[in-house]
Amino acid sequence: MHVPVIRAATNADLPAVAGIYGHHVLHGTASFETEPPELAEMARRRAALLEQGYPYLVAEQGGVVVGYAYASTYRPRAAYRDTVENSVYLRPDAAGRGTGGLLLAALIAECEARGFRQMIAVVGDSANAPSIRLHQRHGFRLVGTLRSVGNKHGRWLDTVLLQRALGPGDTLPPTRGGAAA
Numbered sequence: 001m002h003v004p005v006i007r008a009a010t011n012a013d014l015p016a017v018a019g020i021y022g023h024h025v026l027h028g029t030a031s032f033e034t035e036p037p038e039l040a041e042m043a044r045r046r047a048a049l050l051e052q053g054y055p056y057l058v059a060e061q062g063g064v065v066v067g068y069a070y071a072s073t074y075r076p077r078a079a080y081r082d083t084v085e086n087s088v089y090l091r092p093d094a095a096g097r098g099t100g101g102l103l104l105a106a107l108i109a110e111c112e113a114r115g116f117r118q119m120i121a122v123v124g125d126s127a128n129a130p131s132i133r134l135h136q137r138h139g140f141r142l143v144g145t146l147r148s149v150g151n152k153h154g155r156w157l158d159t160v161l162l163q164r165a166l167g168p169g170d171t172l173p174p175t176r177g178g179a180a181a
Contacts, residue, residue, distance in 0.1 A: 085121070
């Protein structure tokens with residue numbers, strides 16, 4: 001089997017991205033959305049992220065998009081501008097083959113190159129051990145669990161928060177428009 005190619009997502013990738021995400025919305029607990037967004041909404045979301053300077057990547061294997069990852073605003077207030085939240089989603093048949101790790105590593109590198117300093121993973125469902133382990137293998141540390149903050153598929157769901165420094169993290173003064181201390 002060929003190693004997936006990680007690259008910037010294009011408009012042509014969006015039907016596959018929407019299909020992957022739609023599957024997770026309908027059948028999983030990683031996302032707390034309950035209705036899959038339409039293709040036009042997925043395109044709007046991607047365009048907004050790109051306009052704000054965030055990376056949006058896909059994993060392609062044999063000409064097929066098998067996963068995607070992006071960074072987004074952690075919180076909208078200006079003081080959070082150096083921190084991003086990550087999202088990684090795979091086709092079910094691509095899970096457990098290292099594709100998530102390739103996507104996350106590339107996303108971390110892209111965010112570091114863009115000067116971001118912290119990355120937060122908000123993992124839906126504390127039972128989502130594969131996602132938690134993936135993040136821990138890439139240098140994230142567990143910072144907390146928010147208990148029973150979501151309700152999907154007839155059960156209460158936690159979110160697990162993990163954090164990783166990017167580049168120099170907080171060891172140097174901010175450079176993305178914030179005043180140095």
